[in-house]
Amino acid sequence: MIAFLFFLVFFLVYALIAVYGERKISAFIQDRYGPMEVGYYGILQMIADLLKIIQKEDIIPFAADKRIFKPAPIIVFTAIFAGFAIIPLTSDFMGSEVEAGIFYLLAIVSLDVLGILMVGWGSNNKYALFGAMRAVAQIVSYEIPLGLTVVCVVMISQTLSLQEITYQQGIWWNTIDPDAQNYLFGIKALGIETTAIGGILTWNIFRVPLFLLAFVIFFIASLAESNRTPFDIPIAESELVGGFHTEYSGFRWSLIMLSEYGIMLLVSFLAVVLFLGGWNTPFPNIGSVELATWTSGTPGTFTGHLWGAFWMISKAFTLVFIQIWIRWTFPRLRLDQLMNLSWKYLTPAAIILVLLSALWRMLMI
Amino acid sequence: MVLAAGSAVFIMFTKNILYAALALMVTFLSLAVIFIFLGAEFVAITQILVYVGGILILLVFGIMLTNKTGSTQVLSLTYNKVLGFLASGALFIILFKGITLANFAALDWNKESESLEPSIAKFGQILMTDYVIAFEIIGLLLLLALIGAVRIAGKARKEADHGT
Structure with a gap:
């Protein structure tokens, strides 16, 4: 329950920061100022926008299928928000420690697709329907490379629980499994043990260097999952007005926007947990300079929570920043290019990676 | 369970095929909930992943691609009522008998x-x-x-x- 309330508030605050950040970053990339009027440096702009959105009339088009139109944004939002239930924010703080964590996440996010279909269909508008169709085709295709890279990580970690995957990537692994050992690049034959060194050396992308590739595939697929440029043809302004949420206004519209930013954060959190060490610190222990121990608290203690949340959130925000950065630097892909990329390049590459990570696992034991 | 049964009945009686598909989602989700209450997390998640995330989306997609996006709605009318009732009734009786006769606890x-x-x-x-x-x-x-x-x-x- 605490986790629920925390994530709800965190989610809303994050959305404010992210929208403000997006506008500012896009402005700087395009060599302009962005919001400057409201508050110092436009910092209150989002609060003004929020007030405006709440005051807006909730318009339901006459021709819309009302029974589908009304609950659809709620389904989209709920699906995304339910994903946060299993994100291990710190070593001891998460909504639910289900054993099948990552599996649950992949399942629950697919509900979002259905919500988008309902949004598009219920609007009874050709632009909305086109947007929804494109969104769903894209999300369903990119779920495959995404799922396969997740399988790579699961094969190496031998667990589906996100918390356990995180523990494996830091100096605290021995607190839950006393016999566990990490080796440099995961190769036992090298004989360099890194369990106590921790830091970036035990993150999955360093523990298994193959995962650098897997991480890139995951990141590209996650961009497509969250309908971000270069995969934003579902909401291409120049072709489809506003995409699948063209007909929405007021609070329902803001729910859809919230979910868009929510899934950006969710996939960033997931990328952090799977590849970038979760709540573990990036600094390794070097001899007596115990950077890793200094910058992370013992799991379960107050400092453990603080450091854990700090690293987790700052890593995720960095990824969100990169997503925004990419959005304002790259043009969008055409539909056929999009499908080519997923089916001809990412999926085969991900399948090969699954095979290779199975082989790498043999080196680790 | 009431939700599962209710939405299943709704599928049977509704004429709007899209509503039926969406009610099917409610059925699948409530089935997943029943699985969770029985302690079968994995089955519940698989249920959502396969049925809601895969089959149902395909179904809705199919409906949308074949539907005429005009004023006419696609309706699923009922035909062959007598034969349908006979077939489903027979199936129900066979299953009901089978389940009551089988002694699962002894397996x-x-x-x-x-x-x-x-x-x-x-x-x-x-x-x-x-x-x-x-x-x-x-x-x-x-x-x-x-x-x-x-x-x-x-x-x-x-x-x-x-x-x-």
């Missing part, structure tokens, strides 16, 4: 599993050792289905393509 695997805690690791191990042949056969079958689907779809596309 070997059921007796053993009562003492076991549900664990995904064990489930995976058993799947890859005791039931590996079934697992592989299913995999092969799915691969065949996939190749078949690609073959059919690929051929249809060539005909529609006007000289590129």
Whole structure:
């Protein structure tokens, strides 16, 4: 329950920061100022926008299928928000420690697709329907490379629980499994043990260097999952007005926007947990300079929570920043290019990676 | 359970095929909830992943692609009422008899599993050792289905393509 309330508030605050950040970053990339009027440096702009959105009339088009139109944004939002239930924010703080964590996440996010279909269909508008169709085709295709890279990580970690995957990537692994050992690049034959060194050396992308590739595939697929440029043809302004949420206004519209930013954060959190060490610190222990121990608290203690949340959130925000950065630097892909990329390049590459990570696992034991 | 049964009945009586599909989602989700209450997390999640995330989306997609996006709605009317009732009634009686006659508690695997805690690791191990042949056969079958689907779809596309 605490986790629920925390994530709800965190989610809303994050959305404010992210929208403000997006506008500012896009402005700087395009060599302009962005919001400057409201508050110092436009910092209150989002609060003004929020007030405006709440005051807006909730318009339901006459021709819309009302029974589908009304609950659809709620389904989209709920699906995304339910994903946060299993994100291990710190070593001891998460909504639910289900054993099948990552599996649950992949399942629950697919509900979002259905919500988008309902949004598009219920609007009874050709632009909305086109947007929804494109969104769903894209999300369903990119779920495959995404799922396969997740399988790579699961094969190496031998667990589906996100918390356990995180523990494996830091100096605290021995607190839950006393016999566990990490080796440099995961190769036992090298004989360099890194369990106590921790830091970036035990993150999955360093523990298994193959995962650098897997991480890139995951990141590209996650961009497509969250309908971000270069995969934003579902909401291409120049072709489809506003995409699948063209007909929405007021609070329902803001729910859809919230979910868009929510899934950006969710996939960033997931990328952090799977590849970038979760709540573990990036600094390794070097001899007596115990950077890793200094910058992370013992799991379960107050400092453990603080450091854990700090690293987790700052890593995720960095990824969100990169997503925004990419959005304002790259043009969008055409539909056929999009499908080519997923089916001809990412999926085969991900399948090969699954095979290779199975082989790498043999080196680790 | 009420939700599951209610939405299933709604599917039967509604004429709007899209509403039926969406009610099917409610049915699947409430079934998943029942699984969770029975302690079968993994089955529940698989239920959502496969049925809601896969089959249902395909279904809705199919409806949307074939539907006329005009003023006319696609309706699923009821035909052959007598025959339908007979067939489903017979099936129900057979299943009901079978389930009441079978003594599940006396089965070997059921007796053993009562003492076991549900664990995904064990489930995976058993799947890859005791039931590996079934697992592989299913995999092969799915691969065949996939190749078949690609073959059919690929051929249809060539005909529609006007000289590129």
